Amino acid sequence: MTLHDTPRGPLLDVRGLTVRTDDGRVLVDDLSFTVDSGERLGLIGESGSGKSLTTLAVLGLLPDGMTATGSVELAGTQIIGTPEKRLTAVRGRDAAVVFQEPLTALDPLMRMGRQIAEPLARRTGLRGRDLRNAVTEALVRVRLPEPDRIARAFPHEISGGQRQRVALAMALACDPGLLIADEPTTALDVSVQAEMLDLLDTLVREREMAVLFVSHDLAVVARVTDRVLVMKDGRAVEEGPVLDVVTAPRAAYTKALVTGARKLESALDLRSPR
Structure with a gap:
């Protein structure tokens, strides 16, 4: 996968992740998921669903006034509670991030x-x-x-x-083992967005990297991921293979996302064979 040794088990293992503000508000509630080496997981949900906070917690980058509890293991390193100096060594080597606005x-x-x-x-x-x-x-x-x-x-x-x-x-x-892409194409126009998604797909495939792809756009997620986790109000409401979730959604919220997603059929058609 990368130049680095890969740990046994999932590359990223999130268990019971909860993010609270200092005044007690729960923004991410008991969230669990895994990302295996070379796998692509999509986190999807509307603004405020907690998906971007989840990625910040994975990297140990929550802003002041927020605290994470639970367990986040990245390439064998426990992120929650680990000193910043050690996390600095993990970032870039084991995981790196591309944000919406560079x-x-x-x-x-x-x-x-x-x-x-x-x-x-x-x-x-x-x-x-x-x-x-x-x-x-x-x-x-x-x-x-x-x-x-x-x-x-x-x-x-x-x-x-x-x-x-x-x-x-x-x-x-x-050469990180995990690339976290947080709405990486949202700020781009449609033609540039398509080019960026193609580039991302090619580079990730060449390096056999794992991806945690965050988006509010179900069509984009369907195009670039293998599996999807749907979030609403800080909780997971549905998870499964992306084709299963978008063609036969179980949760009412996911059904609404699918109904409202435009260009979903073309996105599925554009998916390269895995």
Whole structure:
């Protein structure tokens, strides 16, 4: 799967995850799921369903004022309760994330090449020309034209679609076992979204990576995942193979999502053979 040893059992094992605010409100309620090596799991639900908070809890990145309980094991490391210093080593190596808006992940005052180079240097020890070549390769891998120009650019000097590709290059640079994609195409126009999904599918397939794909768009989830977990009000309401869930949903909420999803049939037709 990656350059790293794979643990026995699921790559990601979430058991009884509950996220509370300091004043006691429950935002994610007793959530359990697994992601095996090479598997693609979709988390779907409307805004406020708790899906993005779930991904933050998986990475140990919950904002101040929120606390996670339960168990989250990533590549054999317990995330909940683990000191930040150790979690820093896990992020990028065992799991990496691409957010909806790349500007939240990119430093506006740092050139693109340096933003990719820094985690690469920490993880691989590369320096000088070898590091510069690795940065160029990372940009070429995500199909960015003129990689040298992109490497010299600041975030505001390139398009939104290019920024998202840079963010993807950063996430994949250290060959993580799990890629977390949190609404990675929502901010893009339709044509750029389709290109990004195709690119993501190709890169993940080549590296045999696991994916936790978060979206409110059932058609997108149906296109890129193997299995889906539907969330509502912080709880799981349905889980199963994506084709089963979208063709024969059991929960009323899932049925409503399927009914309201446009382009679902074309999304299923576009799925590559597994």
